[in-house]
Amino acid sequence: MSQAPEPVRDLDWAPERARAFADGAADLWEELLRRLPELPVRRRWSAEDVRNAVAIPVPDEPMADEALLAYLRDVVFEWSAYLGHPRFLAYISGAGTVPGAAADLLAAGLNMNAGGWQLAPSAIEIEVALTRFFANEMFGLPEGAGGLIVSGGAMANFVALKAARDRRAGWDVRNEGILAGPQLGLYLSTETHVVSDRAADMLGIGWANVRHVSVDDGSRMRVDELRAQIARDRETGIRPFAVVGTAGTVSTGAIDALGDIADVCADEGLWFHVDAAYGGPAMLAEDLRPLFAGIERADSIAFDPHKWLYTPHSGGCVLLRDFSLLQGSFDAQPSYIHQDREVTHAGLDLGRYGPQFSRSFWALKVWVSLLAHGRSAYGRRISHDAELARYLGARVEEHPAFELAGPVGLSICCFRFVPPDLPEGSGREAYLSVLNERLMAEMQVDGRVFLSNAVLGDRFVLRVCVVNFRTEAQDMDAVLEVAEELGSKIDGELRPEDLR
Amino acid sequence: MSQAPEPVRDLDWAPERARAFADGAADLWEELLRRLPELPVRRRWSAEDVRNAVAIPVPDEPMADEALLAYLRDVVFEWSAYLGHPRFLAYISGAGTVPGAAADLLAAGLNMNAGGWQLAPSAIEIEVALTRFFANEMFGLPEGAGGLIVSGGAMANFVALKAARDRRAGWDVRNEGILAGPQLGLYLSTETHVVSDRAADMLGIGWANVRHVSVDDGSRMRVDELRAQIARDRETGIRPFAVVGTAGTVSTGAIDALGDIADVCADEGLWFHVDAAYGGPAMLAEDLRPLFAGIERADSIAFDPHKWLYTPHSGGCVLLRDFSLLQGSFDAQPSYIHQDREVTHAGLDLGRYGPQFSRSFWALKVWVSLLAHGRSAYGRRISHDAELARYLGARVEEHPAFELAGPVGLSICCFRFVPPDLPEGSGREAYLSVLNERLMAEMQVDGRVFLSNAVLGDRFVLRVCVVNFRTEAQDMDAVLEVAEELGSKIDGELRPEDLR
Structure with a gap:
């Protein structure tokens, strides 16, 4: 009878080792959730910095589990952006449900x-x-x-x-x-x-x-x-x-x-x-x-x-x-x-x-999120996101340095920074677009509040979209505080002579 | 100033609750890995059975975490198929790396x-x-x-x-x-x-x-x-x-x-x-x-x-x-x-x-798997999968009740069950396709070994594809044992008079 090949078991981790590694990943996630309010939405990196840190060579031999978890810890806390951060308000990118993340472990572990x-x-x-x-x-x-x-x-x-x-x-x-x-x-x-x-x-x-x-x-x-x-x-x-x-x-x-x-x-x-x-x-x-x-x-x-x-x-x-x-x-x-x-x-x-x-089994994270939160809480929170956008809109209208760019739609508020002392004049509109474009970029790298933009007609405006169950009114307030602080500074540097 | 809306925090689980829920998911995964060798690849269900068990209504109010984990336990152990089972050998569907599953938790938790x-x-x-x-x-x-x-x-x-x-x-x-x-x-x-x-x-x-x-x-x-x-x-x-x-x-x-x-x-x-x-x-x-x-x-x-x-x-x-x-x-x-x-x-x-x-961040599970296992172990195991398919091919050729359907290619072995006492005759080839088609279906619902088929020319043949780091020689042996047992039984029921 044919000779049976000897087993090759390198990839077949024992359940205890699997669990320890999953615990290591869960530790990182728990720490992230704990530190999230104190972390910036993103740090000031260049692509080169990040590449040098995370793009390590694929090794011939296994990395030790502890070394791999230490590497992942570095990835998570030094080189990642946090879309679940209460002050991530850009594009339309949801915060990431908590039970949905655990469901993804199960979906991957089941591997159907x-x-x-x-x-x-x-x-x-x-x-x-x-x-x-x-x-x-x-x-x-x-x-x-x-x-x-x-x-x-x-x-x-x-x-x-x-x-x-x-x-x-x-x-x-x-x-x-x-x-x-x-x-x-x-x-x-x-x-x-x-x-x-x-x-x-x-x-x-x-x-x-x-x-x-x-x-x-x-x-x-x-x-x-x-x-x-x-x-x-x-x-x-x-x-x-x-x-x-x-x-x-x-x-x-x-x-x-x-x-x-x-x-x-x-x-x-x-x-x-x-x-x-x-x-x-x-x-x-x-x-x-x-x-x-x-x-x-x-x-x-x-x-x-x-x-x-x-x-x-x-x-x-x-x-x-x-x-x-x-x-x-x-x-x-x-x-x-x-x-x-x-x-x-x-x-x-x-x-x-x-x-x-x-x-x-992508459906599992969605299904588990619906079961875990229930339809009512979802409805309340979605409604609240829109309420927060309207609150921001009202704050913008009250504020002398901001201008609402149009009606708040669903949970999106578009507005722009307009220095109160900026005179009327032929270059005003063009300058406001330049100013707000630069302001958005500086806010993004600043990392305290992360928003994005819209282009409405020929106006470049700032845009906040709340699809984030961690965002509350103080985060809307922070948008205006940071925008005013950075906007005033940039205005001081960029404003052309004829608009001074 | 505008009235700040009251917070709505239902979806914002505290880190401890998140961790406990992730632990619940990890418990299920660990138990699955532990029991995998004793579980069938799949059970005998109908679509209706499964639907009645898992398709619960989306509730208005949250399910309690324990109730949700109990539901998921039922999903995992009663109503799921295990592609990571050492005897899952069908189509081309990988077993699912262990560190890759943990990486998916982290990818979802980070939610970039x-x-x-x-x-x-x-x-x-x-x-x-x-x-x-x-x-x-x-x-x-x-x-x-x-x-x-x-x-x-x-x-x-x-x-x-x-x-x-x-x-x-x-x-x-x-x-x-x-x-x-x-x-x-x-x-x-x-x-x-x-x-x-x-x-x-x-x-x-x-x-x-x-x-x-x-x-x-x-x-x-x-x-x-x-x-x-x-x-x-x-x-x-x-x-x-x-x-x-x-x-x-x-x-x-x-x-x-x-x-x-x-x-x-x-x-x-x-x-x-x-x-x-x-x-x-x-x-x-x-x-x-x-x-x-x-x-x-x-x-x-x-x-x-x-x-x-x-x-x-x-x-x-x-x-x-x-x-x-x-x-x-x-x-x-x-x-x-x-x-x-x-x-x-x-x-x-x-x-x-x-x-x-x-x-x-689908790349993470692949990246972490490469780092955790290293290139050499991957190479050894892939080579071993092909070796196991060749071993099965050799066992098929030695066995009086099986016929190799062609050369083993990479890690695929195609063969068919041919009852040793089946006479030559005009209906023989057609009957062998009917017999092997039914045999495949019965093996699939039997659940001890799960394989699929190929159609080569007009022959319906059984097909084993090893892309599974838990599969070893005894699993190849089991393919032939189960196929012979069920094949003989089905042959006894199906064989037409003129081929007896």
């Missing part, structure tokens, strides 16, 4: 592959239950709706728009390609996130065939202009296939008139997709939910649990009114995966419904 | 967003170092090569083929779309994984424009036929743009003649992509590395750390010979992200190089 039901029965049934909760209970989509957890909002929008393309093109695009039909047209607004433009690029439709409909003074798509653009395009032989409405624009938190866009889509036979990457979870907040009227008429919705459900990076969600269309748009069954369901009694193989065959 | 350097300095420098290690040291690509960790192999192949499309189409596809040029043609073999076909669908090229070149008797693409097909297509106005070589086919672990395909691509001006999703990490094993000669000439490589680097789901890797081409193919910079690098001294914003803006 949620592409196939037999490889992940609990993972797939949880993902199905989770996405149905979102579809039916959160967004009000009908029975038969469902979706997937994907890598993030860009992918969620892409998956939805691929389903739209394949369903509404009017020929078998999957097989014959874009070249076999007329030019397809995609409609969105000038405020829609660029990931939908890029989805058109990825799908072979091309940026040039994305129509950026203008917006009204509330940053909402002009629906009359949408209708007119569709009519003009049809006359030139373009075939419109989908409209993207936005529920929470990235610059100002505006929400399109979703019901009106749904009417246009119904009249024109177009797919109605809603990019709710940011705003979607506000459906859980009683005071914000009415703003989204019409979203229940969508053919598809993309939203990001890692934004306003605060779950750790990353996990986006795509929902379809008719879940089965995902299989029609993504299935590609190979011969090496064969299944006799009469024997296996298996459920859905979610790898046949989306862009990944092998799939992580 | 590796889309932007300022939001994830250490994460991005680690991802850059990791992908350069893969590009330069593992695959031998030149300086300037690099890549990304993405959600998995399907996405890694898609990203590479999008870069190929945009670079080699000959017009500005990103802007003008597929319709603005001639039909593009993509070349791969009949053994290439279907994700590349689907990438052509996603990119708007269409399945019909993917050429499936035939293979030789070792399942390698026939390079003469590739040249002939390209020539035929050029004559009909199709514009070939890329060839996909495979380094480790999913059915039999075959490796295309990569150097010969590279020659064709050089002669024809085509992009040379290698799908090394499975085989790639075998570059770390001295005895297997020579099989991949020519891979260093690739324009792009896709491979999956969650396969043969055993890291937890999920994380694929895409590498480009010229890393900068990723930015050319994916960048879409919105106005709300502005940066003055002279102030911030920031490094790469990896969100501009791939399909996701917000990005998880």
Whole structure:
């Protein structure tokens, strides 16, 4: 009989060693949570500093566990940024739920592959239950709706728009390609996130065939202009296939008139997709939910649990009114995966419904966060984030050195620093953009408060977005304190002679 | 002054509570590792059983931590499949490294967003170092090569083929779309994984424009036929743009003649992509590395750390010979992200190089696994996986009730159960496929050993793929014991009269 090879056990750590290493990681996390209020959001590094510290060579022999944990301690406390810090208020990047982080340990330790039901029965049934909760209970989509957890909002929008393309093109695009039909047209607004433009690029439709409909003074798509653009395009032989409405624009938190866009889509036979990457979870907040009227008429919705459900990076969600269309748009069954369901009694193989065959149990951190916190507390906290943004807006309006840049939308407040003694004059507006641009950069490296920007018209403005369950009113106050301190200093250095 | 809103702290767990919850998760993981050898790979469930147990309603109020951990304990021990079990040998799904799981806790606890350097300095420098290690040291690509960790192999192949499309189409596809040029043609073999076909669908090229070149008797693409097909297509106005070589086919672990395909691509001006999703990490094993000669000439490589680097789901890797081409193919910079690098001294914003803006720190589990285990142990274990597959092949050949279905390729062994007393006859081959198909399903639900299948020609065969650092020779022996036991029983029930 053949000689059995000798075992090779280097990678098969004993349970005690595994636990000790996990404890080491948990120690670092606990220490981080403890020190978070005293840490800066980020430190003053250069890329070179960080690289020199963390990019060590891959060793031939194992690092000792203690040495590896010491290295990780350095990574965590010296070279990382803290998006869960109460004063991280930039872009739209959630703070990271606490139970969600522990869930990720379990998901990785279990290591199921949620592409196939037999490889992940609990993972797939949880993902199905989770996405149905979102579809039916959160967004009000009908029975038969469902979706997937994907890598993030860009992918969620892409998956939805691929389903739209394949369903509404009017020929078998999957097989014959874009070249076999007329030019397809995609409609969105000038405020829609660029990931939908890029989805058109990825799908072979091309940026040039994305129509950026203008917006009204509330940053909402002009629906009359949408209708007119569709009519003009049809006359030139373009075939419109989908409209993207936005529920929470990235610059100002505006929400399109979703019901009106749904009417246009119904009249024109177009797919109605809603990019709710940011705003979607506000459906859980009683005071914000009415703003989204019409979203229940969508053919598809993309939203990001890692934004306003605060779950750790990353996990986006795509929902379809008719879940089965995902299989029609993504299935590609190979011969090496064969299944006799009469024997296996298996459920859905979610790898046949989306862009990944092998799939992580990303749903667990979202599911555990919802169970641990409950729907009510989520609703209260989301509502509170918006309340804090409005509070900041009110403080800005009261303050002589700041100017509100527009209405607060959802949990976004845009404003700018305007030195009270800055005279009127031809260079004033240009200087204010230069000043605020520099102020944002200096605030970011300063690290006490981290915010980002918007460009509204030709004004560069500061932008605070609260999707952070650790943020409170004193953090809003700190934004203005730091901005005034640094803004005054920079103004002293930068202001041109003719504006002095 | 405006009234400051009262704090809402429900989601902001204290560090002690966070730690206790993480300990609860770590307890479950440790118990799982301890019990793994005695647990079945999977239990006999139906989708309905699992759904009834795990799909609980999302509550309005928080679940108590103990109740939630008890629920998770039930999920882990009653309703989950264990891909880290020594006898999980199906598809190509890695066992899940131990330090990689702990790293996922830390990645989620840190919650950096590796889309932007300022939001994830250490994460991005680690991802850059990791992908350069893969590009330069593992695959031998030149300086300037690099890549990304993405959600998995399907996405890694898609990203590479999008870069190929945009670079080699000959017009500005990103802007003008597929319709603005001639039909593009993509070349791969009949053994290439279907994700590349689907990438052509996603990119708007269409399945019909993917050429499936035939293979030789070792399942390698026939390079003469590739040249002939390209020539035929050029004559009909199709514009070939890329060839996909495979380094480790999913059915039999075959490796295309990569150097010969590279020659064709050089002669024809085509992009040379290698799908090394499975085989790639075998570059770390001295005895297997020579099989991949020519891979260093690739324009792009896709491979999956969650396969043969055993890291937890999920994380694929895409590498480009010229890393900068990723930015050319994916960048879409919105106005709300502005940066003055002279102030911030920031490094790469990896969100501009791939399909996701917000990005998880997936690289950490791979990086920590490499540091914890070291390159040598990885090489030894990968080599050992292949040795175990060859051992199984030898045992199959010695055994009167089994038949080897072809040469063992990398760590894949394909074989079938052939009852020793089965007579020759016209129905024999058809019956053997029926018998082995049923045998696979019964073995899967039996749960002692979990394998999958291949379809070779018209034969349905059993397939074992070892990408599992807990598997040893006795597990190979168990495959044959269980297969013989169940196979004989099923044969007794299914065999038709004329073959008795």
